[in-house]
Structures are given as structure tokens and as C-alpha cells.
Amino acid sequence: MSDLSFELPQEVEETRKRARDFALREFTNELIEHFDETEEYPNEIRKKVFDAGFITIENPWNMLVTMEEFCRVDPGIGLSTLASVFGSEILLLYGTDEQKEKYLYPTLKGEKISAVAVTEPGAGSDVAGISSRIEKTEKGWMLNGHKMFITNGTVADHYYLLARSAPPPSKEKRHHGLTLAIVERRWNGVNPVKLKGKLGMRATDTAEITFENVAVPNENIVGEEGKGFYIIMTFFNISRVYVAAQSVGTAQGILDLLLEYLAEKPASFREMEYVQFALAEISALIEAARNITYKAATKVFSFNPDPALTSMAKYYAAEIANQVANTAFKIVGIEASGSKLEKLYRDAKITEIWEGTSEIEKLVISRMILKKIQEVK
Ligand SMILES: Cc1cc2nc3c(=O)[nH]c(=O)nc-3n(C[C@H](O)[C@H](O)[C@H](O)COP(=O)(O)OP(=O)(O)OC[C@H]3O[C@@H](n4cnc5c(N)ncnc54)[C@H](O)[C@@H]3O)c2cc1C
Structure with a gap:
């Protein structure tokens, strides 16, 4: 993303479209329910994700928007397929040639x-x-x-x-x-x-x-x-932007479901003020979460990470995913039970926990801010 253009390059937008089409085609409702019920690992879909070329380190933006679009359709399948290369940045940054040869490259080819x-x-x-x-x-x-x-x-x-x-x-x-x-x-x-x-x-x-x-x-x-602690913290400063993207995708997926639900309701339901206000709030929050995520990713992907900004993106997007899930659940009410909305509601929770809980992200942010005060003194 170039400075303040707020536009992703055409190549990345094309990947986004391909990722959305792929997820809508391959993550069928039947399969989503199957993997949720059986808790099996979706290995066959993982292979298809590799064959379709979605796992690439050449342009990390492609992985980021794929994470967003996959999680928009199903966070469970989406995350498990893309996270099959979890931790690869560790070897990219710190691995020896032999380690890359033996572990990293086969992983990036989908063989490990x-x-x-x-x-x-x-x-x-x-x-x-x-x-x-x-x-x-x-x-x-x-x-x-x-x-x-x-x-x-x-x-x-x-x-x-x-x-x-x-x-x-x-x-x-x-x-x-x-x-x-x-x-x-x-x-x-x-x-x-x-x-x-x-x-x-x-x-x-x-x-x-x-x-x-x-x-x-x-x-x-x-x-x-x-020096392992520093390596892991460097890695978290990268992986947290992907969790932020996971959160944005999950929140967008919940909004999609809410709109599908509202389309089936009489116009008088959609015209109720509380429904309109909720829709406006949800849309604004998702847009804000997406923007802070992309801003943090811009820094990370240009090798100029801003840990406070990355933690803000991870914390904010995770909170928004859960807030959006709560609001959507309230509007749909009891009909949400057992539905795909209920599944996304359950899937959203983890974003506040892994790669640093919301409290830990807030501690990172406030420590950085307090450091700035000390520098001014
Ligand atoms: C489904 C799933 C997958 C996971 N995958 C991985 C993985 O692949 N690799 C891996 O290493 N880990 C993984 N984790 C672990 C995850 O990163 C931890 O659960 C997370 O870091 C929180 O640690 P904890 O569960 O021990 O909670 P704790 O650290 O015990 O925290 C409990 C509560 O206390 C709060 N808290 C803790 N310390 C502070 C503090 N200093 N100030 C204020 N509040 C605080 C926390 O925010 C939280 O609310 C996974 C977890 C889950 C649930």
C-alpha cells in the first residue's frame, strides 16, 4: 500500500477476489459443519489452498487479504489451512541455509x-x-x-x-x-x-x-x-497483523450473515432505528479495524515494524470482532442459536486470546507510550 493512497495494489485486490471465490466454492456449509463437529484437521482443503497458490511469501499482502477473505467465510478452515506454515518468518529471519532447505522451503511448498x-x-x-x-x-x-x-x-x-x-x-x-x-x-x-x-x-x-x-x-x-525470547517477540510482531486480519475477516463475515438475515425480514424490521444504528456502528467499526490493520501491516511488511501499532491493530480488531458478534447476536436473537452466526460468534473469541491476550496488547501499547513520555523529559 503506498502512503495515504488507502488503496491496495491491483495484484493484491485480484488475490482478494480469488481468495473470496475460492472460499465460497470450497468451504461449503456442509464442510464447515463437518469440521466444526468432528474437529478433524481439513488437510485436503489445505492441499487445495497450496495448489491454488495462496500460500506465498513473495508478497505478504496476498497472504493478509487471503486470511481476511478466508476467515470471512469460515475462520476455522481458513485459519487452519493458512497457518500450516505457522512460524515460517522465524526461519526466514533467523534460520541457517540448511534449516531453510530442510524445514522452511518444504513447508512453503505444502510438503510439511x-x-x-x-x-x-x-x-x-x-x-x-x-x-x-x-x-x-x-x-x-x-x-x-x-x-x-x-x-x-x-x-x-x-x-x-x-x-x-x-x-x-x-x-x-x-x-x-x-x-x-x-x-x-x-x-x-x-x-x-x-x-x-x-x-x-x-x-x-x-x-x-x-x-x-x-x-x-x-x-x-x-x-x-x-536469545530465543527476542526471536519469538519479533515473530509475534509479524504474526499479530495476521490475527488482526483474521479478526477483520470474521467481523465482516458476521456482517454478511446479518445482512442475509435482514434481507429475509420485512422492511419494517430493517427500518427500526436500533437496527439501523447497529448496522451503521458495525460497519464503521469494521472499517476502522481494517484500516488500523493495514497501517500496521504496511510497517511490518516494509521491515519497519511499529510494535505499539501492531498491538493496537491486534487488540482493536479482536475486540471489534467480538463486539460485532455480540451486536449481531442481539439483533437476530434466538434464531441465531445453532446457526452459522453462532459458529462465527464462537470462532471470534480466540482472537482476544492467542498471539497475546487483549490485556497483553494493551500493556505493550501503554509501555511504548510511557517510554515516549520519558524520552520527552
Ligand atoms: C485454540 C488455541 C490455540 C493456541 N495456539 C498456540 C500455539 O500455536 N502456540 C503457542 O505457543 N500457544 C498457543 N496458544 C496459547 C495462547 O497463546 C495462550 O492461551 C495465551 O497466550 C494466554 O495464555 P494463558 O492461556 O496461559 O492465559 P494467562 O496468561 O494465564 O492469562 C489469563 C488471564 O490473565 C490476563 N493476564 C495475564 N497476564 C497479565 C498481566 N501481566 N496483566 C494483565 N492481565 C494479565 C490475561 O489477559 C488473561 O485474561 C493457543 C491457545 C488456544 C486457546
Whole structure:
């Protein structure tokens, strides 16, 4: 997007249209219900997404608008297909040529699936508090630990995993001594267990994983030993714009459903002031969320990220998706129960939780703002 043009390049708009047509054709209501009920991973649709060329790193805007349009039709299938390359930016930025050859390029071709394993039963928002241990041995490294809520956990070929390699030097430097490693799911000692019964996003695969005496070769350490926290935070500053796009798409999908519902109602229903006001508010909020998301993405994609802006986009778009879901549910009332609207309502919730909860995003924003005050002094 060029400065203040508020227009995406034609190529990106064409991708958006292709993504919307693809999702409307392939994410049929039957399949959406199927994956929501069975909680299976939509692997066949993932392959079609690759064959159609939607997963590309050449122009990240194409992935961003695809995320938006896929989630507009179904966030569960949309996210799980696109997130099959989850964490790829980690290797793009910090991987060795050998790591890229072995893990990144096959993933970007759809031959492998990746995952990011940070959260633990006792450490979610508090990333520095993780207790999985990766220790140097004579032959390489040894991993022991426990990860929780890992997307793609049972279907991924490899995880980008954060573990403690050295005790923190002080209370203030708890984020030191963390190291990032590539760990293959099929290695001895790796035990992923699928978690079922999630509120929403049930087409995504989520797992609890234990690691018992897992041997990790030296060449699978990513970046500098002890610097894993910085790598993960750099990654979150990229991935959060995609979650913002997921939120915008989900909110737009809810508005689409609301309009379909209103089209079936008598004109007198649509003319009620509270319905008109709600429609206007929803439309304005989605437009604002889309604009802040694109602004943050402009910075991220031009290698000039603004972490406060990225957190604002992630926080705001997630809140809007949930607010829009609430308002739409109120207008439709009991008829929404068991409908596609109810599904999007359930799917919206995760946007306020993963890649940093809304509270964590607000803390990032306020810390940055307070820093500016100190700089002025
Ligand atoms: C479906 C799903 C998929 C996921 N996929 C992945 C994945 O692929 N990889 C991965 O590593 N993780 C994943 N996660 C984990 C997710 O990132 C965490 O759930 C999230 O970071 C929050 O951590 P927590 O659940 O431990 O909650 P907690 O961190 O315990 O937070 C609980 C509550 O306290 C609030 N809180 C916490 N700290 C503060 C603070 N300092 N100030 C104010 N409020 C605070 C939070 O906002 C929240 O409301 C996934 C989670 C889900 C549900």
C-alpha cells in the first residue's frame, strides 16, 4: 500500500477476489459443519489452498487479504489451512541455509506443516516464565518439558519451540537464557495429544505436547543460544497483523450473515432505528479495524515494524470482532442459536486470546507510550 493512497495494489485486490471465490466454492456449509463437529484437521482443503497458490511469501499482502477473505467465510478452515506454515518468518529471519532447505522451503511448498510451541501449562502470557528445559550434552542438546494449546500440534512435522537453556541471570532479566529450537514431531520422546471440545476454531488442530529426553541436534538451534525470547517477540510482531486480519475477516463475515438475515425480514424490521444504528456502528467499526490493520501491516511488511501499532491493530480488531458478534447476536436473537452466526460468534473469541491476550496488547501499547513520555523529559 503506498502512503495515504488507502488503496491496495491491483495484484493484491485480484488475490482478494480469488481468495473470496475460492472460499465460497470450497468451504461449503456442509464442510464447515463437518469440521466444526468432528474437529478433524481439513488437510485436503489445505492441499487445495497450496495448489491454488495462496500460500506465498513473495508478497505478504496476498497472504493478509487471503486470511481476511478466508476467515470471512469460515475462520476455522481458513485459519487452519493458512497457518500450516505457522512460524515460517522465524526461519526466514533467523534460520541457517540448511534449516531453510530442510524445514522452511518444504513447508512453503505444502510438503510439511509447522507449528510454534511457546505456551506451557504454567506460562502463557508470561513467556519468560516457561520451564521446559533444553540442555547442552556431549552430542547436542536434550529437551524435557511440556507445551500446551499448540496449534497444529498433532499434524505438524516440526515445531519452533522455546525452552530454557540457562537460568535467568536476575529477576529483571527473566527473559534471558531462552533458546529456540526446531523439534520434529516424530522424534523419540515427543508425545502430542489432541485437545478436543474447544469453544470455537474447532477445525484447527490443538495439542498438549510432552517432551521426554528428546535429543535435538546442534544444527536445529535457531539463532543465537539464549536469545530465543527476542526471536519469538519479533515473530509475534509479524504474526499479530495476521490475527488482526483474521479478526477483520470474521467481523465482516458476521456482517454478511446479518445482512442475509435482514434481507429475509420485512422492511419494517430493517427500518427500526436500533437496527439501523447497529448496522451503521458495525460497519464503521469494521472499517476502522481494517484500516488500523493495514497501517500496521504496511510497517511490518516494509521491515519497519511499529510494535505499539501492531498491538493496537491486534487488540482493536479482536475486540471489534467480538463486539460485532455480540451486536449481531442481539439483533437476530434466538434464531441465531445453532446457526452459522453462532459458529462465527464462537470462532471470534480466540482472537482476544492467542498471539497475546487483549490485556497483553494493551500493556505493550501503554509501555511504548510511557517510554515516549520519558524520552520527552
Ligand atoms: C485454540 C488455541 C490455540 C493456541 N495456539 C498456540 C500455539 O500455536 N502456540 C503457542 O505457543 N500457544 C498457543 N496458544 C496459547 C495462547 O497463546 C495462550 O492461551 C495465551 O497466550 C494466554 O495464555 P494463558 O492461556 O496461559 O492465559 P494467562 O496468561 O494465564 O492469562 C489469563 C488471564 O490473565 C490476563 N493476564 C495475564 N497476564 C497479565 C498481566 N501481566 N496483566 C494483565 N492481565 C494479565 C490475561 O489477559 C488473561 O485474561 C493457543 C491457545 C488456544 C486457546
